[in-house]
Amino acid sequence: MRLLLVMPTGLQVGYDAYFSSSPLGIETLAAHVRDCADVTLADMRGKGHDVEAHADQLLANEPDMVGVSVNSAPHTKYTLALAAAIKSRRPGVRIVLGGQQATFLPQEMLAPGCVDAVVRGEGELTLRDIVTGGGFEGVQGVSWRSNGAIHDEPDRPQIENMDDVLPPARDLLPDRERYRVGKYRVEGLETSRGCAHHCSFCSVRNFHRGRWRPKSVQRVMREVDELLDRCRYPKVIYFVDDNFSTDVRRMEEICRAIVERKDHDTFFWCQARVDALAKRPDLVEWMGKAHFTAVLLGLETPVARLLKSSGKNISVEQTMKTIELLHANDIGAWGTFTLGLPGETLEDAEATVEFIPATGVDVAQITVATPIPGSNLYDEAKAQGSLLETDWDKYDFTSPTMKGQLPKKKLDALMHRAYLKVYLSGRFLRSMFSQRTNLQRLRRTMFGVFWSWIWFLVKEQVRGWFGMGRKSFQPHRRDSPAGK
Numbered sequence: 010m011r012l013l014l015v016m017p018t019g020l021q022v023g024y025d026a027y028f029s030s031s032p033l034g035i036e037t038l039a040a041h042v043r044d045c046a047d048v049t050l051a052d053m054r055g056k057g058h059d060v061e062a063h064a065d066q067l068l069a070n071e072p073d074m075v076g077v078s079v080n081s082a083p084h085t086k087y088t089l090a091l092a093a094a095i096k097s098r099r100p101g102v103r104i105v106l107g108g109q110q111a112t113f114l115p116q117e118m119l120a121p122g123c124v125d126a127v128v129r130g131e132g133e134l135t136l137r138d139i140v141t142g143g144g145f146e147g148v149q150g151v152s153w154r155s156n157g158a159i160h161d162e163p164d165r166p167q168i169e170n171m172d173d174v175l176p177p178a179r180d181l182l183p184d185r186e187r188y189r190v191g192k193y194r195v196e197g198l199e200t201s202r203g204c205a206h207h208c209s210f211c212s213v214r215n216f217h218r219g220r221w222r223p224k225s226v227q228r229v230m231r232e233v234d235e236l237l238d239r240c241r242y243p244k245v246i247y248f249v250d251d252n253f254s255t256d257v258r259r260m261e262e263i264c265r266a267i268v269e270r271k272d273h274d275t276f277f278w279c280q281a282r283v284d285a286l287a288k289r290p291d292l293v294e295w296m297g298k299a300h301f302t303a304v305l306l307g308l309e310t311p312v313a314r315l316l317k318s319s320g321k322n323i324s325v326e327q328t329m330k331t332i333e334l335l336h337a338n339d340i341g342a343w344g345t346f347t348l349g350l351p352g353e354t355l356e357d358a359e360a361t362v363e364f365i366p367a368t369g370v371d372v373a374q375i376t377v378a379t380p381i382p383g384s385n386l387y388d389e390a391k392a393q394g395s396l397l398e399t400d401w402d403k404y405d406f407t408s409p410t411m412k413g414q415l416p417k418k419k420l421d422a423l424m425h426r427a428y429l430k431v432y433l434s435g436r437f438l439r440s441m442f443s444q445r446t447n448l449q450r451l452r453r454t455m456f457g458v459f460w461s462w463i464w465f466l467v468k469e470q471v472r473g474w475f476g477m478g479r480k481s482f483q484p485h486r487r488d489s490p491a492g493k
């Protein structure tokens with residue numbers, strides 16, 4: 010079987026322009042089926058939005074099956090339009106979707122009739138069963154469509170031993186130079202799956218059924234070594250785990266193991282929680298020694314009421330303490346902040362905007378609370394009838410999508426004010442002239458990213474004036490796809 014796995018693009022004002030990490034999902038899936046299928050990978054991010062041209066390009070190798078990773082809301086409409094374009098050219102090609110967004114919306118993905126199956130949850134074993142068995146019927150974890158009817162097979166048990174997950178087939182996407190943040194080459198590495206916390210706006214907990222499953226330290230280090238030795242020294246290894254600090258003892262072991270690998274000049278990034286780091290100065294010291302240079306922290310808002318109601322359950326004290334510890338070890342703090350949480354008043358939003366520069370973060374990323382499928386926020390907003398938007402292209406994480414959120418113009422103004430305060434501050438500007446520390450280098454990189462974002466906004470504005478604003482993908486409806 011010729012299997013093509015695709016990472017789609019989306020319309021969001023998002024990362025694609027400045028932070029593109031390799032598509033670990035399809036690379037990992039490929040590793041699990043390459044012995045029983047002829048697998049190729051295609052990463053469509055940053056390649057425009059012409060689905061018709063993309064369909065021609067993707068069909069050039071004559072695949073029998075196309076699998077698309079619908080990991081985030083803004084990929085949805087592009088993917089469905091691409092599926093329709095593929096089916097109109099080659100009705101016999103089977104199309105399978107997977108990823109976070111597809112998992113929680115199988116009916117919506119299958120209803121238009123261009124997609125044959127959705128793989129729910131992690132896909133390694135399910136895709137292998139599909140490829141070796143040649144069909145969808147009876148395969149655990151699949152929702153599939155036949156003659157207009159949708160069938161949901163039972164859930165598949167999760168992989169128990171995470172060491173059984175094979176390293177991603179990075180060799181199938183040989184152009185690694187394109188995976189970078191600013192000027193740095195990036196390689197993603199997954200050391201665990203899931204998170205035990207309950208943040209209302211996050212889908213990770215439900216996707217991984219409330220469990221956190223780690224790979225062993227030895228297994229993680231084998232992959233680190235492979236990247237350091239064989240992948241021409243990525244400048245940044247980004248541990249993509251949603252919460253790398255779930256088990257702080259394991260985290261320290263990984264840091265110690267990295268310190269033992271002296272012969273490299275790679276930086277490490279991860280995502281962690283401030284309640285875990287604030288009480289472990291010794292661990293943050295190990296992180297510094299291991300050359301961690303950025304830690305992504307969900308800081309959200311300083312408003313205690315909202316931190317509680319969103320289930321984040323951290324405190325401003327933990328935030329300030331963690332950033333102080335990180336800075337003391339020359340590690341950058343990448344703060345993500347949220348406007349528009351349910352119950353937020355204008356005063357609360359203003360407080361968040363003031364808080365962002367006051368934290369001293371080295372990267373600020375502000376999003377508007379968005380009810381993504383799989384999150385409690387989505388279920389509640391749906392139950393309360395407070396979803397404003399059903400167009401997935403509007404789920405761009407900078408726009409209001411729920412009743413009660415501030416209008417787009419006001420949210421934009423608040424975000425821009427905070428960004429300007431952070432990125433035009435004295436410490437950022439000073440980092441332009443000195444590049445001695447990791448903090449200065451990170452700020453300099455992010456300053457460049459900030460300007461590419463400003464440039465993007467200016468271009469959008471100008472396109473808007475000339476009526477050339479972003480177009481939404483048109484929904485495609487085919488009640489009975491050929492070949493069914």
Ligand code: B12
Nearest residue numbers: 023032033034076077078081082107108128131132212406
């Ligand atoms: C690393 C990461 C990124 C990286 C790289 C993204 C990438 N696509 O590789 C960066 C920083 C660039 C990024 C950006 C964004 N991200 Co992101 N990201 C993640 C993160 C933390 C890990 C993804 C990962 O590599 N996992 C490891 C691999 C092995 O797992 P996987 O991709 O899930 O694939 C498995 C299954 O999903 C399934 N599967 C996936 N695809 C397919 C396809 C087929 C055919 C099959 C059968 C199975 C299958 O099988 C795979 C193996 O088990 C996830 C959270 C998470 N835990 O998934 C968020 C997450 C996917 N991102 C999210 C968001 C919102 C974004 C942004 C939109 C943020 C923004 N404001 O712009 C952008 C989108 C940019 C883009 N075009 O991708 C959300 C999506 C929620 C949603 N429903 O919309 C998530 C779920 C985090 C969250 N809960 O908020 N992201």
Ligand code: SF4
Nearest residue numbers: 204206207208211251
């Ligand atoms: S936002 Fe982070 S801490 Fe909260 S549930 Fe999601 S992964 Fe866990």
